[in-house]
Amino acid sequence: MSETFNEPFPLAYGTYEDAVKLLNKPGKKVVAEFSVNWEMIKVYCSMVEDGNASYWNEDYANKQWGGIVAPPGLLLTWAMALQWHPEKEREHYFIAMKIPLPGDTLINVATDTEFHRHLYLGDRISVVDELIDVSEEKKTRLGVGHFLTTKAKFFNQSEQLIAEQTNSLFRYYVPEGES
Amino acid sequence: MSRDITFKYWNEISEGDVVTQVTMDVPFERVILDAAATQDYFPGHHNPAYARHQGQKEIYLNTMAIEGFIDRVVTDWAGPHVFIRKRQMQMRSSIYAGDTLQGEGTVEKCYNDNDQHLVDVKINISTENGLCVPAVLTLELPTVRPS
Numbered sequence: 001m002s003e004t005f006n007e008p009f010p011l012a013y014g015t016y017e018d019a020v021k022l023l024n025k026p027g028k029k030v031v032a033e034f035s036v037n038w039e040m041i042k043v044y045c046s047m048v049e050d051g052n053a054s055y056w057n058e059d060y061a062n063k064q065w066g067g068i069v070a071p072p073g074l075l076l077t078w079a080m081a082l083q084w085h086p087e088k089e090r091e092h093y094f095i096a097m098k099i100p101l102p103g104d105t106l107i108n109v110a111t112d113t114e115f116h117r118h119l120y121l122g123d124r125i126s127v128v129d130e131l132i133d134v135s136e137e138k139k140t141r142l143g144v145g146h147f148l149t150t151k152a153k154f155f156n157q158s159e160q161l162i163a164e165q166t167n168s169l170f171r172y173y174v175p176e177g178e179s
Numbered sequence: 180m181s182r183d184i185t186f187k188y189w190n191e192i193s194e195g196d197v198v199t200q201v202t203m204d205v206p207f208e209r210v211i212l213d214a215a216a217t218q219d220y221f222p223g224h225h226n227p228a229y230a231r232h233q234g235q236k237e238i239y240l241n242t243m244a245i246e247g248f249i250d251r252v253v254t255d256w257a258g259p260h261v262f263i264r265k266r267q268m269q270m271r272s273s274i275y276a277g278d279t280l281q282g283e284g285t286v287e288k289c290y291n292d293n294d295q296h297l298v299d300v301k302i303n304i305s306t307e308n309g310l311c312v313p314a315v316l317t318l319e320l321p322t323v324r325p326s
Contacts, residue, residue, distance in 0.1 A: 071247060077216075115264055
């Protein structure tokens with residue numbers, strides 16, 4: 001049986017030189033498709049079996065934080081692109097997916113996040129990110145490619161800074177005969 | 180099944196304290212739930228053929244699931260009144276469907292910064308195959324247990 005899969009993402013393809021041209025140029029600010037909602041918080045917490053009362057218990061959360069808050073690990077989810085939209089082409093909201101490079105796949109390498117305030121039910125975030133580093137070609141145990149580092153800032157609907165995240169990923173391909 | 184809630188206060192924590200170990204199995208179902216819960220449909224998280232194309236042995240958890248597990252390890256230990264100020268993590272090895280996660284850690288530092296009472300904890304996330312994700316978190320906690 002042959003193993004098949006669809007192109008997962010409309011990744012941008014190009015050269016290292018093409019990628020370098022995009023350094024330190026912030027992308028457009030994107031308003032999240034999802035507002036912060038309790039249902040998605042519960043699904044996420046059930047996935048990691050997190051019983052934290054800040055996410056589940058209104059009485060406790062109201063007293064401690066002034067309301068149910070979002071788990072920090074859901075930060076990226078609110079701005080994820082829908083799989084289909086009646087009026088918009090599917091587009092990645094995160095700039096790392098739009099950097100032209102040869103690699104046909106990627107894997108995350110490191111994530112550093114600083115949180116400034118909570119997200120509450122009903123909040124709607126916006127995010128702006130930029131490419132701050134791209135490595136020359138490297139070979140790792142997974143394949144051949146480039147390390148990308150991006151920095152993103154997340155705001156709530158009042159333009160208060162929620163979090164800042166620096167993320168590194170490896171955009172690579174597996175050389176012929178090694179997969 | 181309900182769990183007991185622990186509340187630790189900043190003045191009760193010391194450098195070298197052990198963060199209580201948490202384990203969680205990762206069946207295929209949890210990896211698929213991860214993709215749905217985080218809206219991250221990158222195919223390495225749900226399509227075994229694609230994961231193998233990437234050089235991975237199986238579908239694997241995404242970063243957001245690992246973040247959630249790390250955060251759970253620290254808040255199960257210190258309580259829901261913790262505000263996570265910083266989380267730094269490195270994905271050294273993927274966590275695959277079929278693995279069992281283990282999170283454990285130690286307190287590295289207790290200090291004040293701008294009237295915030297902070298604790299740095301080192302958390303290691305491992306599977307049967309060894310260390311996968313080392314992380315360091317900075318937690319803000321209430322200072323003293325209410326009388």
